[in-house]
Amino acid sequence: MLQCARMFQVEQLIAVVSEKIQEFARETSKYDTSKRATIRKVLRYMDQNYSKGLTLPKVAKVAHMAPSYFSMYFKKEIGENYNQFVNRMKIERAKELLQNPSVKIHEVGTLVGFEDSKYFSRKFRTVTGMTPREYRESISVCKE
Structure with a gap:
């Protein structure tokens, strides 16, 4: 039963995260700046290639940024460190x-x-x- 309760909490957390992602996508579509377009491009690339070794340099290249700058940019835009x-x-x-x-x-x-x-x-x-x-x-x- 404890595992079921934990699963329920995990599912609730997933629902909240999913809603936040959808909210982020809606906000991004409202304000189509080049930065937001870049982060959308990066997230789409990551979603399509998550099983292929998403190294920071490889993804930074998709964003046309140096890895160190991209790392700071990603954390600022997403609110979580890249890894x-x-x-x-x-x-x-x-x-x-x-x-x-x-x-x-x-x-x-x-x-x-x-x-x-x-x-x-x-x-x-x-x-x-x-x-x-x-x-x-x-x-x-x-x-x-």
Whole structure:
């Protein structure tokens, strides 16, 4: 039951984050400045390439900025540092994949761009408070 309650809290958090992203997108469309156009371009690129190694220099190049400047720019515009954002984005994708029991946990990590399954598990736990296996088990308990 505690896991179900935690899952409910996680789902509520996801809903809030999703609403904030949608709100950000609406605001961005209202004020189409070059900075906002750049951040939209970067976020779209990241969304389409999250499993392919989103290094800071590679994404900075998409924005036509030096990596150090892009890092400051990203934090100012998004409100979160680049690496934290990328890891959180990958974990959100992993949570979707973990709902499919036919996909092995180590495969989930690889599919979302983590080459090392132990590192994936560690990052997953940091973001969600549980391991990928615990998360999958809590999903199956809540579905029953």
